[in-house]
Amino acid sequence: MLQMKGIRKAFGPVQVLHGVNLEVQAGEVHALLGENGAGKSTMMKILCGIIGADDGVIEIDGKARHFAHYDEAIAAGVGIVFQEFSLIPYLTAVENIFLAREKKTRFGLLDRKAMRARAKEVLDKLGVEVSLDKPVAELSVAEQQFVEIAKALSLDARILVLDEPTATLTPSEVEYLFKVMRELRSQGVAIVFISHHLEEIFEICDRITVLRDGEYVGTRRVGDIDTNELVEMMVGRRIESNFPPKPEARPQARVVIDAQTIQLHKAGPFSSFQLRQGEILGFAGLVGSGRTETALSIMGAYPAVRVNVEINGDATTPRNPSEALARGIGLLPESRKEQGLITSFSIMQNVSVNNYGKYRKMGAFLDLAAERKHTVKAINDVRVKAPGPDAPCDTLSGGNQQKVVIARWLNHHTPILIFDEPTRGIDVGAKAEIYQLMRELTEEGYSIIMISSELPEITGLADRVCVFRSGAVVATLEGAAINSEEIMKHATTGKLNYVA
Template sequence: MDTILRLKHITKSFPGVKALQDIHIQIARGEIHALLGENGAGKSTLMKILCGIYQPDSGEIEIDGQTRQFDNYHDAVAAGVGIVFQEFSLIPYLNAVDNIFLGRERRTVWRTRDRAAMRREAADIFARLGVGIDLDVPIRALSVAQQQFVEIGKALSLNARILILDEPTATLTPAEADHLFAIMRQLKQQGVAMIFISHHLEEIFDVCDRITVLRDGQYVGMTDVAKTDVERLVEMMVGRRIESSFPPKPALRDDAKTVLDVSSLQITKDGPVNAFTLREGEILGFAGLVGSGRTETALAVIGAEPVHAKEIRVHGAMAKLSDPADALRSGIGILPESRKTEGLVTSFSIRDNISLNNLGKYRSLRWFLNHRIEARTTAEIMKRVGVKAPSMNTEVATLSGGNQQKVVIARWLNHHTRILVFDEPTRGIDVGAKAEIYGLMRELTARGYSIIMISSELPEIVGMCDRVCVFRQGRIEAILSGDEIDSNTVMTYATAGARGATHEHA
């Protein structure tokens, strides 16, 4: 095996936490190597060590047989290591060319910026990747997939021989992900070694050669993709066998009350008119392709997006819901798609995030908070939703994705909301944490909460939802229930529509 990278006996500790203990990985030139583990397993810490962002307490990095020490990210780049972060590091107001060459602009003999040379080089990179990128528009005008390809192009422009891809498909459609995999296979043929991090295990079998699994900062094992299966990988990741990620669906009561009645919702003047209901103790799925109108509809309901017309009843009473504050007063909370930018203040503590929307609850005098009551309530809610952290004063930014989601849920439970909108609730969350979130959702519905769940993952829609609204081009094509909820039926309505069938329509 033509080995390009060895990580040997890597150990790293932070105050009070042993992040990595004696980790070793060996990767061949032109290999796509999966790095798996639950959130908090040590994957990101290990990659930051490889990129020179963190320094190991002990251990060695060996590239092409030579021991290397990276004091910073620039040292790693110079050695041929590139990383495409899960959250883009692009500047939205600059175009692709300026982003790729930011801080290392090509210069003419007169030391002025050689824009023509940079443009040619960028065009060559994207031609190599087989993607069409408009080099003149700002990054913010590109699709998420195109921004992803710009990130990859930026890494390749640095002559990366070892490319780290951290959750690269998290925000891509299936077709866009397939295109990315085609590019990865092309880079593989060119001898680029890749470390691929993903929580979508089916992707591992589609594109990877070998897999290394970490758990709780320790090396669990390495295996060839052809010699394992999903069940075995899950067991390696979580240390136990998960028989089913999805809790059993309870039978919905015929007399379940309607808690949300959207009798008419028209987002634009010429757009479709949609209608649906949400019952007490129900998980109602919003399914459909990216851009089908799922999230837009949910945001329009709670007043976060403008609408042409809508008529909504909450618990039987007409509700205006002109903005999210109205929705909150009506007992509706939302767990947004982007928890870090829209759902949390990551520099705040767990306690501050949970209390954020309901500080008046702890006011003892006009301008003062009763911190003793706040702390007691926070501890109770953290235990109720299963937040795992050293203390309630832990900064949210240091938590795993699953625990961050639980903090958002805890905030709404602290506000006594009874209707919850979960937008992509398990995006970027490992398989063990997913099972915990699913169990928590079912526990909430058993207590009488009602949930709208927007998800791009069909297994999640099928496994969790009691009824499903299938969207296509802004319209609810069908509302499925019971045995109608299967992947084929959902995709049929989502991709081609099937009006005139016997399914419930809104």
């Protein structure tokens, strides 16, 4: 159904795509893989007419096509669901699905009845139930994802691009999305699926095309390749292990956070745990188990009912993130683009944003030379790959954006770091770099709380693991007890403690 042949694209002097090929059949889920910066998104934007190619041919059903803008791609049956949702939160699902192409009555008024009927028809075809009349801001992330897919399918899309559609979904929601994808595949829709979760590729996809540094590496059937071969195609080398070796247990290490009582909700259970110097303490549990809320309550960023915490022996609990920062706690939040970075700012501005006080001289003036010197050191320490400290953060890959946030806290000298889903949306090569960096930080004396929904990440990297259920820690595991079976046992049946 789709052929892209010899696609080339340059932005200024930088060649992004070097004659890349892609072939997708009708009724196929085709994975498009590669590290961040490999050219996947650029390739899909060219397919959808969002940007133009410098050279190459796009054929749909054997006919050469050139799309000057997105509307022309839509008319040809191409739909895309971007990683960042393009929904207007205060409009309903129906209004979002028909945005900018509303159906009208013969008197020029909105034909809401016809739009609602068509929206329901498309969602019924997907086999999903979504409230059509609620603002999409009130829908779950999974429901918003299905509204995005319905929007594309309402355009009669025969070629559907899904860019990281599972990044914010729970496992049960992912399974439901896969059910929808299988149904679309049976209807003859050609699906291009982009994901960094390799286990998903082997579960849902038929074939795989790999790009590396803007070059076409090859196309393979899923049954003809294993994970190690696939990773080698993506990164150009074999990664024997994602995780650096764990150090020996140090039970006598100094306690930097002693959480004696954290109660998130009135009449709810309470948590207690300790974070030691030089360790990675994993926070594991099902979605909604209270992992992130507990970590944020330590920083005064979540209104817990009770927080009795000692930080480096001081029993005064931070009342807000500013006080937590002053006490040496830095946060790498789950959403780096919305909460961790000002993406339109440069690397240097993001690294310095909490530190301008130390660069001030002569009143309102800044010591720019000192700022640049410290920024260059921080980004070199965490190995940010960028043209220089003045590069805008929105031009960086996901892994390098994460490193910029880490560089900010190193520049601020925060010895306690909370990493919330540190590798979400990051490719396999960048994950290994982040893991290595985290281990190096603990060897230098930093202490890390790592919140993660990926069990292999928890078991492979954490020195000890706090397992959460219903808003509280129900078990703390170490040594051989850190395994997926033990974690899931406690996450589903762990005993809860209540304040007397």
